[in-house]
Amino acid sequence: xxxxxxxxxxxxxxxxxxxxxxxxxxxxxxxxxxxxxxxxxxxxxxxxxxxxxxxxxxxxxxxxxxxxxxxxxxxxxxxxxxxxxxxxxxxxxxxxxxxxxxxxxxxxxxxxxxxxxxxxxxxxxxxxxxxxxxxxxxxxxxxxxxxxxxxxxxxxxxxxxxxxxxxxxxxxxxxxxxxxxxxxxxxxxxxxxxxxxxxxxxxxxxxxxxxxxxxxxxxxxxxxxxxxxxxxxxxxxxxxxxxxxxxxxxxxxxxxxxxxxxxxxxxxxxxxxxxxxxxxxxxxxxxxxxxxx
Amino acid sequence: xxxxxxxxxxxxxxxxxxxxxxxxxxxxxxxxxxxxxxxxxxxxxxxxxxxxxxxxxxxxxxxxxxxxxxxxxxxxxxxxxxxxxxxxxxxxxxxxxxxxxxxxxxxxxxxxxxxxxxxxxxxxxxxxxxxxxxxxxxxxxxxxxxxxxxxxxxxxxxxxxxxxxxxxxxxxxxxxxxxxxxxxxxxxxxxxxxxxxxxxxxxxxxxxxxxxxxxxxxxxxxxxxxxxxxxxxxxxxxxxxxxxxxxxxxxxxxxxxxxxxxxxxxxxxxxxxxxxxxxxxxxxxxxxxxxxxxxxxxxxxxxxxxxxxxxxxxxxxxxxxxxxxxxxxxxxxxxxxxxxxxxxxxxxxxxxxxxxxxxxxxxxxxxxxxxxxxxxxxxxxxxxxxxxxxxxxxxxxxxxxxxxxxxxxxxxxxxxxxxxxxxxxxxxxxxxxxxxxxxxxxxxxxxxxxxxxxxxxxxxxxxxxxxxxxxxxxxxxxxxxxxxxxxxxxxxxxxxxxxxxxxxxxxxxxxxxxxxxxxxxxxxxxxxxxxxxxxxxxxxxxxxxxxxxxxxxxxxxxxxxxxxx
Numbered sequence: 001x002x003x004x005x006x007x008x009x010x011x012x013x014x015x016x017x018x019x020x021x022x023x024x025x026x027x028x029x030x031x032x033x034x035x036x037x038x039x040x041x042x043x044x045x046x047x048x049x050x051x052x053x054x055x056x057x058x059x060x061x062x063x064x065x066x067x068x069x070x071x072x073x074x075x076x077x078x079x080x081x082x083x084x085x086x087x088x089x090x091x092x093x094x095x096x097x098x099x100x101x102x103x104x105x106x107x108x109x110x111x112x113x114x115x116x117x118x119x120x121x122x123x124x125x126x127x128x129x130x131x132x133x134x135x136x137x138x139x140x141x142x143x144x145x146x147x148x149x150x151x152x153x154x155x156x157x158x159x160x161x162x163x164x165x166x167x168x169x170x171x172x173x174x175x176x177x178x179x180x181x182x183x184x185x186x187x188x189x190x191x192x193x194x195x196x197x198x199x200x201x202x203x204x205x206x207x208x209x210x211x212x213x214x215x216x217x218x219x220x221x222x223x224x225x226x227x228x229x230x231x232x233x234x235x236x237x238x239x240x241x242x243x244x245x246x247x248x249x250x251x252x253x254x255x256x257x258x259x260x261x262x263x264x265x266x267x268x269x270x271x272x273x274x275x276x277x278x279x280x281x282x283x284x285x286x287x288x289x290x291x292x293x
Numbered sequence: 294x295x296x297x298x299x300x301x302x303x304x305x306x307x308x309x310x311x312x313x314x315x316x317x318x319x320x321x322x323x324x325x326x327x328x329x330x331x332x333x334x335x336x337x338x339x340x341x342x343x344x345x346x347x348x349x350x351x352x353x354x355x356x357x358x359x360x361x362x363x364x365x366x367x368x369x370x371x372x373x374x375x376x377x378x379x380x381x382x383x384x385x386x387x388x389x390x391x392x393x394x395x396x397x398x399x400x401x402x403x404x405x406x407x408x409x410x411x412x413x414x415x416x417x418x419x420x421x422x423x424x425x426x427x428x429x430x431x432x433x434x435x436x437x438x439x440x441x442x443x444x445x446x447x448x449x450x451x452x453x454x455x456x457x458x459x460x461x462x463x464x465x466x467x468x469x470x471x472x473x474x475x476x477x478x479x480x481x482x483x484x485x486x487x488x489x490x491x492x493x494x495x496x497x498x499x500x501x502x503x504x505x506x507x508x509x510x511x512x513x514x515x516x517x518x519x520x521x522x523x524x525x526x527x528x529x530x531x532x533x534x535x536x537x538x539x540x541x542x543x544x545x546x547x548x549x550x551x552x553x554x555x556x557x558x559x560x561x562x563x564x565x566x567x568x569x570x571x572x573x574x575x576x577x578x579x580x581x582x583x584x585x586x587x588x589x590x591x592x593x594x595x596x597x598x599x600x601x602x603x604x605x606x607x608x609x610x611x612x613x614x615x616x617x618x619x620x621x622x623x624x625x626x627x628x629x630x631x632x633x634x635x636x637x638x639x640x641x642x643x644x645x646x647x648x649x650x651x652x653x654x655x656x657x658x659x660x661x662x663x664x665x666x667x668x669x670x671x672x673x674x675x676x677x678x679x680x681x682x683x684x685x686x687x688x689x690x691x692x693x694x695x696x697x698x699x700x701x702x703x704x705x706x707x708x709x710x711x712x713x714x715x716x717x718x719x720x721x722x723x724x725x726x727x728x729x730x731x732x733x734x735x736x737x738x739x740x741x742x743x744x745x746x747x748x749x750x751x752x753x754x755x756x757x758x759x760x761x762x763x764x765x766x767x768x769x770x771x772x773x774x775x776x777x778x779x780x781x782x783x784x785x786x787x788x789x790x791x792x793x794x795x796x797x798x799x800x801x802x803x804x805x806x807x808x809x810x811x812x813x814x815x816x817x818x819x820x821x822x823x824x825x826x827x828x829x830x831x832x833x834x835x836x837x838x839x840x841x842x843x844x845x846x847x848x849x850x851x852x853x854x855x856x857x858x
């Protein structure tokens with residue numbers, strides 16, 4: 001990542017001072033920032049500070065990177081959490097209903113709707129929501145930052161969260177449906193039914209518990225996307241999250257900011273994958289650590 | 294012109310210097326139109342009351358134009374929410390020395406004040422200065438400060454503050470964004486002198502007829518700060534006193550800022566309680582935020598992408614003719630366009646009027662490949678650039694009968710991509726194969742050849758902001774490099790041009806300026822280092838319930854007299 005950031009076109013000094021700055025001023029600021037040194041020395045300086053939690057100062061804002069990163073991370077987290085609160089229960093419920101009513105009208109409706117939403121670009125869904133709920137009805141703002149009271153924050157967050165939920169619904173419902181169908185056809189489900197367990201107990205304990213394993217893997221992979229990959233949604237709703245921060249840092253050649261943000265998103269992705277593995281192991285004794293079949 | 298009251302004119306003449314009286318004489322004799330007299334008069338320091346009195350003495354009546362929103366009856370209080378883009382890296386801390394883009398300028402207009410104010414009709418008005426006057430050859434300019442002016446901490450604005458502010462800006466060690474403007478203005482370090490607490494004198498390196506523009510809002514970095522200020526780099530959060538109608542309450546470099554009414558404001562108190570600036574970069578997001586009523590004003594928007602705001606009866610459109618433009622340079626020193634005939638051919642193959650009508654939907658004025666736009670009185674009746682494809686082909690047949698390949702470099706902003714395609718199409722007519730490269734590092738590597746590692750370009754498009762006078766456009770982009778042509782992308786070097794610009798710069802009366810301007814225009818059209826097809830209007834949008842917002846072509850959004858109903 002450091003190498004990629006370093007070969008981005010343009011000079012850091014000119015990105016800071018602007019196109020019409022005199023070349024002497026650009027050279028001077030490049031020297032002050034140490035960006036004229038070798039790639040190796042720049043990387044060594046960066047990594048030696050980063051491992052101590054010091055990501056340095058933003059070239060653009062001339063303040064600690066962590067201040068801006070923390071704010072963007074918190075904004076992205078709020079959006080991700082609300083999105084998950086909306087999409088996880090609806091997606092799982094939709095997938096489960098589709099599986100239980102396989103090949104019936106409701107299955108077709110849920111499957112086609114999910115697939116349609118999954119292939120519809122975020123900006124198309126978002127703009128329809130904005131035009132209807134923000135411009136026409138004026139119930140909620142068209143975008144902005146989630147600050148102020150809980151209600152104010154909810155009003156700002158709801159449209160981007162619904163946009164993202166619509167996109168993710170198809171994936172989650174499909175995975176849940178496939179997992180549920182497989183679980184319904186499994187020997188352990190048949191055994192549970194033959195043992196005379198109630199329908200709800202069979203579904204809750206035996207079917208869904210196993211059916212959700214692939215869904216959890218999908219959710220874990222989507223978490224890093226929800227945190228740092230929402231450039232289109234954040235741009236459309238002018239929501240200052242990590243996605244915009246990363247894109248702007250790349251545009252501004254703000255390498256300390258870019259490195260730190262990518263580092264945070266990467267670390268978060270690893271943690272989410274680990275958590276998903278732990279949950280999967282907890283749900284499925286066959287792959288639990290140290291267990292033997 | 295009606296009956297002339299010479300007694301009244303003489304009374305005003307006695308208060309003016311040689312240059313001021315020359316301007317008055319030109320008007321009285323009919324050599325200056327009323328519009329040109331107003332503009333020229335404000336430059337040489339005639340006050341608006343004096344100008345009005347002179348017009349009246351000559352049998353006319355004074356009128357003035359400003360671009361201002363008109364809405365419902367004003368109501369005191371409230372917060373005006375302005376949408377602007379995120380300031381650039383240089384502008385991120387709102388350092389007045391470094392601010393270099395329109396998003397930063399929006400802030401300066403709220404809390405800052407300049408000596409003079411460049412208005413939308415290109416006249417100058419007093420701001421911190423009440424009057425100004427040149428010596429006989431315009432090599433010295435004296436400004437009188439308003440004794441009532443004070444900062445938001447209650448301390449007065451004095452001449453020492455002006456000296457400290459301007460000296461900081463002209464110091465090459467400070468990486469000041471306005472250094473080139475002051476170089477154009479012939480002001481060097483040590484040239485700003487406090488005569489007394491309320492009088493400042495600028496001793497220039499050479500005569501400069503348009504100097505008051507160099508310390509006006511056109512040179513947006515030149516807001517006056519107290520002499521005690523030594524470090525402006527963290528301006529947004531440092532509580533540095535300013536003299537404007539609002540002051541910063543909170544600032545977030547990512548999200549925006551809130552400014553509150555200055556309790557010690559020395560002018561008429563603003564009606565608004567607060568001005569909030571929200572950073573919204575995406576034009577689509579700005580438009581939907583405006584349509585949903587989340588914001589009150591869009592500070593600026595381009596024609597392309599802003600169609601839903603133009604001709605919309607629910608929008609208060611603020612449209613100001615400006616001198617902002619694109620310069621399409623053709624390198625004269627080497628490469629594809631080294632032959633003058635190839636440059637002339639390319640220039641003649643571009644249909645300026647079609648660009649204005651099609652690309653800009655009429656929101657621009659045709660230009661003639663020189664920075665003398667029709668808005669500038671000094672442009673006079675210069676030659677029009679002829680669109681003549683047959684002549685262009687004939688010139689190309691002489692210069693390069695087999696045509697040639699060339700790469701057009703620029704960057705992605707506003708309508709530049711579309712303009713590049715039009716240039717490409719024009720080239721095709723002449724057998725010139727234009728390849729387009731829009732790059733983020735255009736200004737680093739492909740605009741000006743700064744050194745051996747930066748190639749510059751044979752063909753490129755550069756965007757220039759508004760100026761009230763053409764001086765900056767004539768100097769940095771076109772003068773020979775050793776004469777100050779630091780932005781000379783075309784690598785144009787012409788001794789006759791340099792001499793004509795020197796004559797223009799030192800001219801203090803309109804006739805002399807127009808004579809020099811004519812010479813400059815002839816040279817530029819003949820040599821064709823640049824194509825300048827048009828200068829475009831500056832456009833903002835306000836809600837219908839907003840009144841009193843005024844703008845400038847440079848990008849200032851003034852909320853001093855604004856109100857919401």
